[in-house]
Amino acid sequence: xxxxxxxxxxxxxxxxxxxxxxxxxxxINQQLANAANETQxxxxxxxxxxxxxxxxVDDRMETNAAVQQQKQLVAAAVENEKLLTSQQQRLTDxxxxxxxxxxxxxxxxxxxxxxxxxxxxxNEDDEFLVYDWRAPxxxxxxxxxxxxxxxxxxxxxxxxxxxxxxxxxxxxxxIEHLFxxxxxxxxxxxxxxLGQQSDEYMQNIVATIQKDQNDIIxxxxxxxxxxxxxxxxxxxxxxxxRIAYLLYHSRDQLEADQMxxxxxxxxxxxxxxxxxxxxxxxxxxxxxxxxxxxxxxxxLQVENLFNRFEKDQTNFPELTQAMRRFKESAxxxxxxxxxxxxxxxxxxxxxxxxxxxxxxxxxxxxxxxxMALPHNMLPGDKFLATKSTLIQRLKRQINLEVQLDWVxxxxxxxxxxxxxAIIGQREFASGDDEQAFIAxxxxxxxxxxxxxxxxxxxxxxxxxxxxxxxxxxCPSEMPANVWQAMIDQAAQNNERHLVGLxxxxxxxxxxxxxxxxxxxxxxxxxxxxxxxDYSIAQFIYIHHAFPNAKLTALGDYxxxxxxxxxxxxxxxxxxxxxxxxxxxxxxxxxxxxxATAPITNFAKALLPPETALQAFSRDGRLPRIITxxxxxxxxxxxxxxxxxxxxxxxxxxxxxxxxxxxQLYASLTPDEQxxxxxxxxxxxxxxxxxLPLYLAKGLEFDAVVGYDVSATTFNQASDRDLLYTLITxxxxxxxxxxxxxxxxxxxxxxxxxxxxxxPLLTS
Ligand SMILES: Nc1ncnc2c1ncn2[C@@H]1O[C@H](COP(=O)(O)OP(=O)(O)OP(=O)(O)O)[C@@H](O)[C@H]1O
Numbered sequence: 001x002x003x004x005x006x007x008x009x010x011x012x013x014x015x016x017x018x019x020x021x022x023x024x025x026x027x028i029n030q031q032l033a034n035a036a037n038e039t040q041x042x043x044x045x046x047x048x049x050x051x052x053x054x055x056x057v058d059d060r061m062e063t064n065a066a067v068q069q070q071k072q073l074v075a076a077a078v079e080n081e082k083l084l085t086s087q088q089q090r091l092t093d094x095x096x097x098x099x100x101x102x103x104x105x106x107x108x109x110x111x112x113x114x115x116x117x118x119x120x121x122x123n124e125d126d127e128f129l130v131y132d133w134r135a136p137x138x139x140x141x142x143x144x145x146x147x148x149x150x151x152x153x154x155x156x157x158x159x160x161x162x163x164x165x166x167x168x169x170x171x172x173x174x175i176e177h178l179f180x181x182x183x184x185x186x187x188x189x190x191x192x193x194l195g196q197q198s199d200e201y202m203q204n205i206v207a208t209i210q211k212d213q214n215d216i217i218x219x220x221x222x223x224x225x226x227x228x229x230x231x232x233x234x235x236x237x238x239x240x241x242r243i244a245y246l247l248y249h250s251r252d253q254l255e256a257d258q259m260x261x262x263x264x265x266x267x268x269x270x271x272x273x274x275x276x277x278x279x280x281x282x283x284x285x286x287x288x289x290x291x292x293x294x295x296x297x298x299x300l301q302v303e304n305l306f307n308r309f310e311k312d313q314t315n316f317p318e319l320t321q322a323m324r325r326f327k328e329s330a331x332x333x334x335x336x337x338x339x340x341x342x343x344x345x346x347x348x349x350x351x352x353x354x355x356x357x358x359x360x361x362x363x364x365x366x367x368x369x370x371m372a373l374p375h376n377m378l379p380g381d382k383f384l385a386t387k388s389t390l391i392q393r394l395k396r397q398i399n400l401e402v403q404l405d406w407v408x409x410x411x412x413x414x415x416x417x418x419x420x421a422i423i424g425q426r427e428f429a430s431g432d433d434e435q436a437f438i439a440x441x442x443x444x445x446x447x448x449x450x451x452x453x454x455x456x457x458x459x460x461x462x463x464x465x466x467x468x469x470x471x472x473x474c475p476s477e478m479p480a481n482v483w484q485a486m487i488d489q490a491a492q493n494n495e496r497h498l499v500g501l502x503x504x505x506x507x508x509x510x511x512x513x514x515x516x517x518x519x520x521x522x523x524x525x526x527x528x529x530x531x532x533d534y535s536i537a538q539f540i541y542i543h544h545a546f547p548n549a550k551l552t553a554l555g556d557y558x559x560x561x562x563x564x565x566x567x568x569x570x571x572x573x574x575x576x577x578x579x580x581x582x583x584x585x586x587x588x589x590x591x592x593x594x595a596t597a598p599i600t601n602f603a604k605a606l607l608p609p610e611t612a613l614q615a616f617s618r619d620g621r622l623p624r625i626i627t628x629x630x631x632x633x634x635x636x637x638x639x640x641x642x643x644x645x646x647x648x649x650x651x652x653x654x655x656x657x658x659x660x661x662x663q664l665y666a667s668l669t670p671d672e673q674x675x676x677x678x679x680x681x682x683x684x685x686x687x688x689x690x691l692p693l694y695l696a697k698g699l700e701f702d703a704v705v706g707y708d709v710s711a712t713t714f715n716q717a718s719d720r721d722l723l724y725t726l727i728t729x730x731x732x733x734x735x736x737x738x739x740x741x742x743x744x745x746x747x748x749x750x751x752x753x754x755x756x757x758x759p760l761l762t763s
Contacts, residue, residue: 010102010168011175013115017098017129018173021121025091032084039077042070090119090280097170099130100207101141104164105149111163116141118206119280133206134248141165142214146182167207187617194593194618198650198702198731200684201274204244205237213238215587216552217245222585226531227554228572229587230613231603231728232594235554236698239527240275242552246525247281256282259525260546263288264533264697270683271699284527289534293504296518303501305533306679306694309562310657319482321566326475327502328535330578336506339469340513344379347371348514349464353390355450361390366459380516383460390454398447402439410442411435462511463494466503469510505541512544523549530697531555532571533562536578543579551582558607559725561694588612592728594700596620599734602753603727606720606745623727623754624735627742633708634667640705640735641688648702648733653690654726655707656714661692664707693722696729703733714743 099117106112114131116138121130131138139151140162149162167189169177179188190208209217216238219225229235243259256276261284263269269286276283293302326332348370350363370386377385401407414422422441428434444451453459467487474483493500499507512518523546528534531553534542543551557571576584590612592600600615602623607613628636637653644651653674655661665676677684677691684699706726714723723745727734736746736754746754 007175007178010166010178014098014168014170014173014175017115017121018095020123020129021091021095021098024121025088025095028084028088028091032081032088035077035081035084039074039081042073042077086280091121093278093280094119094121094130096172098173099170100168101133102164102166102168103141103144103162105140106161106163107158113164114138118204118278132248133209134245139214139218142209143211169207190593190616191618194616194731197648198700200271200686202237202240202272204275204278205234205241206279209238209241210234210591212587212589212591213241216589217242219585219587220246220249221583223550223582224576224579224584225550225552226572226575226584226586227552227589229554229556229589230592230611231556231559231725232592232600232700233556233589234593235556235589236272236529237275238589239529239552239554240272241279243284243525243527244276244279244281254524256284258523259284259527260523260549261286261527261529262292262534262542264530265679265695266682267677267684267695268529268698284525289538293499293508296508297499297504300497300499302499302504304679305501305562306658306692308501309694310659312566313657316566319478322475322478323483323486324502324566325568326478327506328537330536330540330574332473332506333509333537333540335473336469336510337513339472340379340510343465343468344377344382345375348383349461349468351459351461353450353453353459355447360450361393361459363459366390378516379514383457383515387454387457387459390459391451394447394451394454398440398443401443401446402436407439407442411438414438457511457515457517460511460515462507462514463490465514466507466510467491502535502537505535505537509537509541509544518545520546521548525549526551528553529555530559531575532557532560533697535563536574539575540578558611558721559697559728561697561722561725590614591616594731595728595734596732598622598753599727599730599732602734602749603724605749605753606724606727620732625738625742625746625754625756626735627738627740627756630739633737633739637664637705637707637737638668640737644703644705644733644735645688649686650684650701651688651703651705652696652699652701652729653688653705653707654693654696654729655690656693656709656719656722658692660708660713661690665690693726693729697725700729700731702731703735704730706734706736708739709736709743709746710738711741711743714745719743720745 094117097117098121099115101116102113103116104111104113114137115129116133117130118133119130120128120132120135123129133141136152136154140149140160143149143151144162144165146162146165148159150157150159152158165181167177167179167181168175169189169192177189177192181188193203193205193208205213213234216225216227216235219242227235227238239261243256243261246259247254247256263272263286265288269288273283273286290302290304294300347367350366350370352359352363353361353366366386369389370382373382373385419438422438423434426437428437467490470483470487470490474480490500490503493503508518526542526546526549528539528542528551531539532555539553543549553575555571560567560571572586576586591614593616594600595603595615596618597615598620600613604611604613604615624640626636626640641651641653653661653664655664658678661676665674668674674688674690675685677689677695679695681695689701704726706723709723709726713719723743727736736742738746
């Protein structure tokens with residue numbers, strides 16, 4: 001129990017701190033106003049300078065230098081303004097809520113109180129009034145219980161005595177709550193935070209990070225950090241705080257754009273987009289696997305995970321499943337490596353390179369170049385040497401061509417503007433030099449398409465090469481005719497500019513290994529959320545594509561909605577086995593924070609009894625199971641929505657597939673104010689939303705209605721993971737609606753875990 005005078009003392013300190021923050025803010029505001037004026041000033045002068053007459057040759061050089069200098073001045077001024085704006089934002093946030101924690105420590109007999117907030121604030125005398133939550137000493141706040149505690153310093157671990165841990169909730173400079181705690185971070189504040197309504201954007205969790213989440217955030221040693229965490233255990237939250245932590249500790253070596261987060265869909269990207277800015281950091285890059293693949297397969301259409309899932313629902317025979325399992329495995333990617341080694345001394349599937357409708361380099365010519373190279377050269381090097389020979393030969397052709405009459409004719413026909421566009425600002429020693437330059441530019445432009453084709457490796461027919469590879473790896477248990485039919489299908493896909501999803505990573509891998517290309521060495525960290533939605537083959541390809549990146553992979557094998565129908569075995573074991581050379585750290589999160597205890601316990605009952613899953617102790621209503629008839633289903637749903645709307649702002653109706661979502665949406669009247677969410681949707685409005693479950697991955701809603709969770713729709717063992725994912729999207733309330741008969745997966749659960757309201761009375 002906190003004494004009243006303790007609160008008054010603490011409030012006094014808050015006031016002193018916020019007063020100083022506001023004073024600093026006033027200075028920054030002034031500097032910002034000056035900086036804005038300065039930028040405007042320079043821009044204006046820059047504008048005036050460009051008005052100097054540039055047709056006089058003597059003036060031209062001088063004007064260029066002046067313009068360059070002005071440009072640099074503008075860039076510096078803009079940079080300065082940006083810096084001041086970010087300081088302004090940080091101070092504004094601190095003035096409202098300067099800190100959320102206090103630790104009292106004793107070190108060598110000397111006692112000290114430290115206050116922890118979202119950013120450091122030092123007063124005029126360089127005393128820390130607030131420590132950044134990422135400072136090494138702040139780890140005590142997250143990790144330590146009262147008594148001796150160690151924390152990392154640049155000189156090695158140091159032990160201090162922790163004598164007090166206090167948590168605050170401060171708003172508009174006023175303490176709303178404060179608690180003393182001996183837990184790592186007390187539950188009281190967490191209760192308050194988790195009880196709030198969902199928001200369009202995810203919130204940062206700095207004030208209440210839990211110990212095991214802190215381990216994820218502060219890991220700096222692993223090359224591959226794998227986090228298996230139950231639904232709602234804070235995996236996504238932890239990874240975002242981790243990004244903020246890494247940026248803070250490597251300010252000089254690491255930029256936000258050297259980090260990439262693979263996210264499940266665009267909606268999710270939008271949902272998490274405010275966390276880093278709220279911590280004063282820039283966002284990392286975000287990409288979905290579909291975007292990544294379609295970028296790398298420019299011009300071809302790659303099968304989409306969501307569409308494939310929908311198709312699997314109607315027809316997915318066992319042999320197709322086995323085929324997919326193989327193509328998505330580490331063995332398959334290893335077979336590609338072996339194939340590349342083996343074919344490097346054989347002719348490759350090259351394409352003729354055409355120019356003006358006739359082959360300029362035939363595939364035989366290209367193969368002759370390739371095969372003449374030393375046998376012991378690496379395949380990628382051989383390819384690059386071949387490419388370089390092709391470019392040299394093209395250059396030779398360009399040198400010959402400049403002498404030809406058609407070029408002289410073309411030069412004669414140039415208008416003044418076209419002529420000037422070619423020479424630009426260049427100066428020439430003589431007229432002949434100028435002519436020679438123009439002739440060369442014209443011939444280069446003439447051969448540009450051919451050059452681009454060579455440059456982009458279009459002379460390798462990777463699809464045919466892939467089909468040849470496939471012909472060498474038919475698994476013994478697979479009937480040869482079925483395997484051949486799959487190869488024929490891959491060839492047909494290619495004709496139609498399509499790529500099957502399970503072929504995508506292998507084809508890219510084959511292409512990159514044969515051509516020694518496709519690697520991005522600049523990315524330092526990669527984060528893969530919902531790791532269970534990626535195949536091992538995709539992981540291997542991603543690691544190949546970003547060879548210098550440390551990898552953080554997070555997920556929950558119980559939420560493998562896309563692969564549960566055909567994968568078996570333990571995903572994490574397969575993943576670790578695929579990267580034996582990487583330094584591994586594995587962390588498990590078993591406590592679920594998102595939902596109330598009744599919802600989490602209900603979801604848990606679906607999983608095998610040995611599953612380590614613990615509900616955070618937050619009270620709430622029992623889940624409701626409504627079984628209705630086809631005729632009454634609409635009325636029952638509307639009635640339930642009406643009930644939920646009394647207390648919740650965002651209610652998601654989740655369906656198994658898109659078709660059900662569309663049909664349901666069409667059947668609701670406009671005054672029911674529902675929004676249909678699709679693959680292309682970028683942001684989440686409040687109100688009632690309808691979406692297929694797979695688009696709700698990683699998201700959360702105040703209330704969820706699982707619609708048509710019936711004996712006919714959710715009846716396979718693999719549907720368990722779908723249902724678990726569905727239920728765990730809810731924060732405060734869940735209703736499951738079954739039509740005809742409720743899914744056996746639900747009816748098997750202990751009746752104490754839910755309630756069944758009386759059936760709706762219809763006329
Ligand atoms: N330490 C914490 N303090 C406050 N809130 C937390 C904490 N950890 C998790 N949460 C909250 O719990 C919810 C779930 O977190 P998050 O989405 O990060 O979990 P997840 O493990 O990625 O979930 P899922 O796998 O189900 O998508 C979020 O609302 C998040 O803000």
